[in-house]
Amino acid sequence: MQRTDLDHHMFAREDCPPVRWRVSDGLVAYDDAVAEMERQVGLIADGAADELVWLVEHPPLYTAGTSADSKDLIEPDRFPVFATGRGGEYTYHGPGQRVAYVMLDLKRRRQDVRAYVGALEEVVIRTLDSMNVKGERREDRVGVWVRRPERPPLPDGTMAEDKIAALGIRLRKWVSFHGLSINVDPDLSHFSGIVPCGISAYGVTSLVDLGLPVMMADVDMRLREAFEEIFGPTVSEA
Numbered sequence: 001m002q003r004t005d006l007d008h009h010m011f012a013r014e015d016c017p018p019v020r021w022r023v024s025d026g027l028v029a030y031d032d033a034v035a036e037m038e039r040q041v042g043l044i045a046d047g048a049a050d051e052l053v054w055l056v057e058h059p060p061l062y063t064a065g066t067s068a069d070s071k072d073l074i075e076p077d078r079f080p081v082f083a084t085g086r087g088g089e090y091t092y093h094g095p096g097q098r099v100a101y102v103m104l105d106l107k108r109r110r111q112d113v114r115a116y117v118g119a120l121e122e123v124v125i126r127t128l129d130s131m132n133v134k135g136e137r138r139e140d141r142v143g144v145w146v147r148r149p150e151r152p153p154l155p156d157g158t159m160a161e162d163k164i165a166a167l168g169i170r171l172r173k174w175v176s177f178h179g180l181s182i183n184v185d186p187d188l189s190h191f192s193g194i195v196p197c198g199i200s201a202y203g204v205t206s207l208v209d210l211g212l213p214v215m216m217a218d219v220d221m222r223l224r225e226a227f228e229e230i231f232g233p234t235v236s237e238a
Contacts, residue, residue: 004137004139009119010109010119011109011231012109012231013108016051016108018050018232019051019052019104019227019233020235020237021055021235022054023054027059028056033056034082037054037177037178038177044175045172051104051105053100053101054100055098055099056099057096057098058094058097058099059095060093060094060187060190061081062078062079062081062090063081063091064083064084065086065089065090065168066085067088067089068088072090073090073193074193075192079094079190079193085170086168086170086178087168087169087170088142088166089196090194091168094187095187096183096184096186096216097183097206098181098184099179101179102180103175104176105174105175106175109231113169119230121144123226123229124165126230127225127226128165130222130226131212133207134146135164142167142168143163143166144163145162145163145164146161147161160203162202162203163196163203163204163205164182164204165183166181168180182207182219183209184207185206185208188204
C-alpha cells in the first residue's frame with residue numbers, strides 16, 4: 001500500500017490531553033533546539049509531560065541526516081554543519097523557513113512509522129491547500145512537492161518539480177522528534193551549498209517564490225489547523 005492510500009488520521013486515545021503548541025520568536029540555535037527536544041522527548045516517554053509541537057526558525061545552517069553522503073555537501077564551509085539523528089540526508093535551515101519539531105507519543109496514537117510520515121506529509125499538503133498551493137507527495141521521495149509547468153521539462157520529459165517542504169524524523173521509545181520544514185521565504189540560494197535530500201534532479205521553492213507573499217504567522221495558523229485535523233486538538237503554551 002502506498003502512503004497516499006493510508007489513513008492519515010492519527011488521533012490520540014480519548015483520555016490523552018491536547019498537544020502543547022509552542023512558537024518561539026527570533027532565531028533558535030540548532031544545538032539549543034536539539035537539547036530541548038531531547039529533554040522533552042524524555043519527559044514525554046516517561047509520562048511526565050504532554051506531547052509537544054514546537055515551531056522555530058534557525059540561523060543559516062546545514063544538517064546531515066543518518067543517510068547523508070559527504071559528496072552531497074558541496075560547500076562545507078558556507079554554514080555550520082550539524083550531524084543529526086533524524087532520517088534523511090542533507091538539508092538547509094534558515095530564516096524564513098518554518099521548522100516544526102513534532103514530539104508525539106505514537107503509543108498513544110498508532111505505532112506505524114510509515115503512517116506517521118504520511119500523516120506529517122498530509123499536514124503540509126492541507127496547509128498548502130488552504131493557500132491554494134497544490135502540494136503533492138511522491139512515493140519514491142519523502143517530502144512535499146509542487147509542479148512547475150512554466151519551467152522546461154526534465155531530461156526524461158516529465159514535468160519540472162520543486163520541493164517546498166522537507167521531512168525528517170526520529171523515534172525513541174515510540175516518541176517522535178525532529179519533524180518538518182516549510183519554505184515560506186528563505187533565501188533559496190543557500191540550498192545550492194548542498195544536494196538537498198540527495199536529490200539533484202529537482203529544485204527547491206518557497207511560498208514567496210510561488211507568488212504568495214504570506215506572513216509566517218499566517219502560515220503558523222494554517223499549519224495548526226491542518227495539524228489538528230490529522231492529529232487532534234492542541235493547546236497554546238506560553
